[in-house]
Amino acid sequence: MSLIRRLRYRFMKDVGAPLLMGLSQKTRKRGARKPNPHFGPNLKNSRRLKEIMARHYFLSRYAQGAKPVAWVTSGAPVELLRAFDFYTFYPENHGALCGAQKVGPELCSIAEEHGYHRDLCSYARIDLGACFSGMTPVGKLPKPDLLFASNNICQTVVYWYKVLAYHWNIPLIIFDTPYNFEEITEKDTSYMVSQFKEMIPTLEEISGEEFNYERFLRIIRIAREASITWGKVLGTMKARPAPMTIFDAFGHLAPIVSLRGLPVALNYYRSLLGELEDRVEKGVGAIANERKRLMWDNIAIWYKVRDLSDTFAKHGMNFVTATYTNAWAETVPQLDTNYPFESMAKAYSLVILNNNLNHRLELMQRLIKEYQVDGLVIHSARSCKPYSVGQYDLKRLLMKRLGVPSVIIEADITDSRVYSEEQTRTRLEAFFEAMGH
Amino acid sequence: MKELGTRKDYLIEQKEKKGRKLFGVFPAQYPKEILWAMNVLPVEIWDPPLTITHANEHLQPYICSVVSLGLELIVQGKCDALDGFLFPHTCDSIQNLASIVYNYLGMEKPCYFFYHPKASSRDSSRAFYREQLTGLISRLEEQLGPLDKSELEKRVHQGQQIARVLRELYDLRARGELDASNAEFYKVIRSGEYLHPDDFLPLLEEFLSSAKGSGSSGKAVVLSGILPNPLEILALLDELGVRIAHDDLLCCGRRLPAPAGSAHDPLEALTDSYFAMPPCTTKNSPVNARINELLSKIEQTNARGVIFYIVKFCEPELFDVPQVSGELKRRGLATLVIDCEVNQILTGQVVTRVEAFAEMIS
Numbered sequence: 001m002s003l004i005r006r007l008r009y010r011f012m013k014d015v016g017a018p019l020l021m022g023l024s025q026k027t028r029k030r031g032a033r034k035p036n037p038h039f040g041p042n043l044k045n046s047r048r049l050k051e052i053m054a055r056h057y058f059l060s061r062y063a064q065g066a067k068p069v070a071w072v073t074s075g076a077p078v079e080l081l082r083a084f085d086f087y088t089f090y091p092e093n094h095g096a097l098c099g100a101q102k103v104g105p106e107l108c109s110i111a112e113e114h115g116y117h118r119d120l121c122s123y124a125r126i127d128l129g130a131c132f133s134g135m136t137p138v139g140k141l142p143k144p145d146l147l148f149a150s151n152n153i154c155q156t157v158v159y160w161y162k163v164l165a166y167h168w169n170i171p172l173i174i175f176d177t178p179y180n181f182e183e184i185t186e187k188d189t190s191y192m193v194s195q196f197k198e199m200i201p202t203l204e205e206i207s208g209e210e211f212n213y214e215r216f217l218r219i220i221r222i223a224r225e226a227s228i229t230w231g232k233v234l235g236t237m238k239a240r241p242a243p244m245t246i247f248d249a250f251g252h253l254a255p256i257v258s259l260r261g262l263p264v265a266l267n268y269y270r271s272l273l274g275e276l277e278d279r280v281e282k283g284v285g286a287i288a289n290e291r292k293r294l295m296w297d298n299i300a301i302w303y304k305v306r307d308l309s310d311t312f313a314k315h316g317m318n319f320v321t322a323t324y325t326n327a328w329a330e331t332v333p334q335l336d337t338n339y340p341f342e343s344m345a346k347a348y349s350l351v352i353l354n355n356n357l358n359h360r361l362e363l364m365q366r367l368i369k370e371y372q373v374d375g376l377v378i379h380s381a382r383s384c385k386p387y388s389v390g391q392y393d394l395k396r397l398l399m400k401r402l403g404v405p406s407v408i409i410e411a412d413i414t415d416s417r418v419y420s421e422e423q424t425r426t427r428l429e430a431f432f433e434a435m436g437h
Numbered sequence: 438m439k440e441l442g443t444r445k446d447y448l449i450e451q452k453e454k455k456g457r458k459l460f461g462v463f464p465a466q467y468p469k470e471i472l473w474a475m476n477v478l479p480v481e482i483w484d485p486p487l488t489i490t491h492a493n494e495h496l497q498p499y500i501c502s503v504v505s506l507g508l509e510l511i512v513q514g515k516c517d518a519l520d521g522f523l524f525p526h527t528c529d530s531i532q533n534l535a536s537i538v539y540n541y542l543g544m545e546k547p548c549y550f551f552y553h554p555k556a557s558s559r560d561s562s563r564a565f566y567r568e569q570l571t572g573l574i575s576r577l578e579e580q581l582g583p584l585d586k587s588e589l590e591k592r593v594h595q596g597q598q599i600a601r602v603l604r605e606l607y608d609l610r611a612r613g614e615l616d617a618s619n620a621e622f623y624k625v626i627r628s629g630e631y632l633h634p635d636d637f638l639p640l641l642e643e644f645l646s647s648a649k650g651s652g653s654s655g656k657a658v659v660l661s662g663i664l665p666n667p668l669e670i671l672a673l674l675d676e677l678g679v680r681i682a683h684d685d686l687l688c689c690g691r692r693l694p695a696p697a698g699s700a701h702d703p704l705e706a707l708t709d710s711y712f713a714m715p716p717c718t719t720k721n722s723p724v725n726a727r728i729n730e731l732l733s734k735i736e737q738t739n740a741r742g743v744i745f746y747i748v749k750f751c752e753p754e755l756f757d758v759p760q761v762s763g764e765l766k767r768r769g770l771a772t773l774v775i776d777c778e779v780n781q782i783l784t785g786q787v788v789t790r791v792e793a794f795a796e797m798i799s
Contacts, residue, residue, distance in 0.1 A: 115759030117776070119499065119750050151555055155529050158555065158721050159756035166724035166760050174556035174721060178565075179532050181524075181539070181550035187568045191554075194561035357536040382499045385752070389533035392495050393541040410497070 001208065002065045009059070009066030016062075017055045024054065038313035040241075040285050043248060045272045052268060053254050057138040063087035064142045068207040071144040071164065074257050075153035075327075076175055077348045079223050079335075080196060081146075082261045083216035084207035089142055090258045092157075094130070095123035099302025099414030101137045108415050110135070121383040122415035124160035131167060144168065146206050150175040152354040154386045171206065173199055177349040181356055184349055192345035217337045220344070223261040224335040229269035230256045231329030236276040237320040238371055241285025242293070243276045246319035247309040248286065250300045256328045291316035292435055293372055295364070297323050297394070298379035298387045301409070303416045315432055321371040323364060327352050330363075357390045361397055368404055375435050376406035383413045407431035441624075441640075444631055448518065451478050451633060458520040458581065460549075463507055463534070464663075465687050465719060467525040467551050468570055468707050470596045473634055474589040475581045479523065481630035483688055484666045484779045485510045495537055501750040502779040503663065504530045511538060521547040521580065527719045528753055547580050549573065555721045557712065567708050586703070593703040595634045596710070600694045602641040603629075607693065609649060611682050611738040613657070617648045619671040619681045626689055627665075656798050657682035657738045659731060661761075662746035662754060664688040669783045670746060670791070677795040682738035685731055691717045718753035727757060728764045735770065741798035742771030744791075749776045771798050 025047070035041075063069050067087040072078050074092045081088060098104050099122075107129030108122055114132055116125055130136045147170060149161040158174055165172035175195055178188045200211050233252065236243050244252075252272060255265035279285075294312070296319050301308065312319065331350045336343035352360060367373065378395055380388050395406045407427050412418045441447075451457045460472060462479040472479045485506050492509040510516055522544075524535035539548040551573055554562035574584050603626070609615040610622060617625075625644045629637045655678040664686055665671055674681060684690040695713035700706040716722030716730050731743060743765055747754045755776075762772040773794040775787055 115763070115774075117755045120752060120755055124756070155532075155555070155721075156752055156756075159718070159753055162721065162724055163756055163760060172723075176554055176556040176562070178552045179526055179550070181535060181552075185572070187565070187572065191561055191565040191568070194564070195556065195559065198559050198561055356540055357533065358540040361540075380497055382497075385500065385529040386533055388497055389500060389530055390495075390537050390541070392497070393537055397541065 005065035009062045012062045013059055017058055021051045038288050045275050049252055060089055060142045061140045069142045069144045070146040070148050073149045073157040075351055076148050076150040077344050079219045079261045082219045083212055084203045084209045091127040092123050093254055093258045095126045095414055096302050098126045102303050103137055104414035105417050121156045122412055126414055147172040152177040152348050152351050177354050179354055189342055189345045193341045196341050219261040220335050220337050220340050222266050224333055226266040226269055227329055227332035229273055233269055233273050234329055236280055239280040241290035242318055242320045243279035243286055245286045246296050246322045247305050249325045253325055287313040287318045289316045290318045292374045293318055293320045295321045295373045295376045298381050299324055299384055299413045301379055301411045302414050321367045353386045368402055376404055378406055378408045380408050380410045381413050382418055405434045441628055460521045460523050461516050461519045462523045463531055465527050466553050470592040471574060473592040475577055475584055478633050482507045483664050499750055500530050501748050503748055504534050523549045526552045549576055557720055566711055570704050570707060589703045593706050597697040599638050602645055603693055606645055613652045615648050615652045616650045618675045623665050623671055653680045655680040657740040659683045659734050659740045659743045660746055661685035661743055663748045663751060666779045673791055679795050682740050683734040691715050718757050724760050728761055745774040747776040749778050
C-alpha cells in the first residue's frame, strides 16, 4: 500500500468526507420534499443513514492503494476480512442503489452489449456494466484486490465473481456453504471451518497483514451486536401502528449489509432503535392510517419502492415485515466469540436462501403470526432464482394453512424493462379487493 | 449394432426381471457407482419428451426447461415406477426444485440430495467430497440395506472400464476415425444416462468395434453447453458435413473421468475420479480453466470453431460464455452462441445461423 495514498485516504476520511457531508446537508435542506398525507413523519435517522452511506461510497474512491480492497457478496462472512482491514465494497448494494436511482437498464444494457444475456441477474449486469464503462451514480468504484463470494445466497454470485476475477486477473475466494436440504451436519460445519483456515494465508498475503485473532473477536462481537440491534429495529414493527414501513427498512438495511462488523453500523442501529421505540411509545405510525398489515417476500423492486409505498399507504396498508430484511437479523446473532469459526460457519450457512423451502415456510408462518400480518405480497424476481423458485407453492400453502391472501408481482429487482405496470396494477387491484378494499 | 429398445421397456425389465430399484436422478454430477453397487439403477432426467402443462403451477416461466421438464415428469405421474430420487446440487434452480419435490409435493418416495464442493481447488474440498460419499451411502443404507464393499469395488472398476472405452471413442472421434454420425454417436453415449453398466459397457464396446475405421472428414467443431437437445441440431450438423469432434457438454464430455489413478480404496478412487473430471461451470471452475480445456480439445481435434449450445435461462453457462468465446475469437477461432429451450423445434433463424457458421469454417 502506498504511503501517499494512505495519507490521502486518511485526509479524506477526517476532513474531506465531513466537509462534503456538511455541504450536502445544506443543499438537501433547500430541496426538502413536501410531506405526503398518507405517511407519518419522516424518520430523523434517515438523514444520518444517507450520510453514512454517502461517506462509505465517497471514501471507496480513495481506498485503492491505501487499503486492501475487497468486493464482497452480501451474505459472505465479512468479519474475517475486516480482521485484515480490507475496505469492503458490496456490488449488490451498489446494484440496489443503481436500481433505486433508475439507472439499472442503462448499466444492464452495457453488460448486454458485452455478451451478458438479458436473462442473467440484473445486479450482476449492473455491476459488469459499471466495470466495463466506469459509469456509476456514486462517482467511481474502487478497483478490488480481492473478490470474496459465498454461495449461501445463490450460486449466481459465484458465477458473476468468476467473470470479475477473469476480467481483472485477481484472486477470488469462494466460501462454499453446503445447502441445508435437511439439517446442517457437523461434517458440513467442519468443512466450512477448514475453509476459513485455508483462507487466512491468502488474506495475509493480499493484505500484507498478519491475522490478528483479538481484532477478529472484536469484530465478531460488533457484528453480532449490530445484527441483534437490527433485529430489534425490525421488531418495533410488531407494534400497532408500526413505526416504520418495510420500504423504509429496505433503505435502513444498507449498513448491516455493507458495514457489518464496523462500529458505525452498530451505533447507527442503536440510534434508529431509540427513535423507533420513542415512536412506538407515542403511538406514531409510519403511515397515517394503518388498517392492514402486510408481509413482503423477496428482494425489493428497487425502482418501484416509492410508487409501491405510496400505493399501499393510500389503501391504509403497511408492510410490517419481510423475509428479506429479516435475513440479516436471523442468523448473525448466533456468532459466538467462544467458537468464532464454528459459529460463523453456522451463522452464514443457515441463512434463509441456503435452507430448504420448509424452513422458509415455517419462517413466514412465524413472521405472519408475530407481526399480525393480514396479507402477503410476493415479488417473483427474475434475477433471483433461489428466492423465487418455490414461491408459487409457498403462496398456496400459506393460504391453505393460515388463510392469508397473497399476490404475486412478476418483476425484477433493478431491471425495470421487465416490469409491467398494467399487469401489476391489475393484480394489485384484485388483491386490494380480496383484502376488503 | 444391436438396436436399443425403448427406455420405458428397458426400465420395466430392469425393475421386474432384474429386481433393481429405479432412482430418478437430476443433472449432473453424482457417484453412480454407489447406486449400481446397491442394486439401484440411476435413470437420469435431462430432457423428457413432454410438453409443459403442469409444472407452470410450481415454476416461473424464467426457469430453464431442464428443470421444468423434470418437474413436469413428476407431476404428470410418470415417475410412479421409480423408487426414489437423487438431486445432485447443480444450480440454484435444481436446488430449489429438490426442495419443492421433497417438501411441498407430498412425495412419498425417498429423496436424496448430493452436495459436491463448489470451491474445488482446496484440500478441504477433497476431504468434504469423500465425506459426502460416505454420507450418501449411510442414507441409502437406511432404505436399501448395507452396502457390499466388494460390490462397490466391482462397480467402481466397471465405471473405470466404461470411462476407458468412452475416452477411446472420443479419441477416435477427435481424429476422425469413428464411422458414426453426430446423431448416432450421441445416441449411444447418452444411453448411459439410463442403461445399467452391465448393458452399457458391452454396448459401448460393440459400438467401438463396429464404428472404428475411417470416419467423416467433415469440418470439425467442439460443442459446448449442457446437452445436445433438440436432436435436430445433431442432424443439421450431419447434413452440413460438420463433425462434432469433441464436446464440452455437461451431460457428456464434462463427466468423462481421467484415467484411473492408483487408489485401491473405492471411495478414494471415486474421489480421484471426481476431481480429475474436466472443468465445469456447475463446479465453479475458473474461466481460465475452461478456456484452456476448450483450447486443448480444439488442438486435439483440429476443430475450426466452437458452438455454444446453451439451454435458455441456464445461468452457469450464460455467465461464462462471453469471456470464453471472446478469448477463442481473439485466437482466430470461430464461435457460435445459440440459446434454445430443450425439446424446442429449431427455428429457421437458428438453422440459418448454423448454416452460416458451417460455411464460415469451410
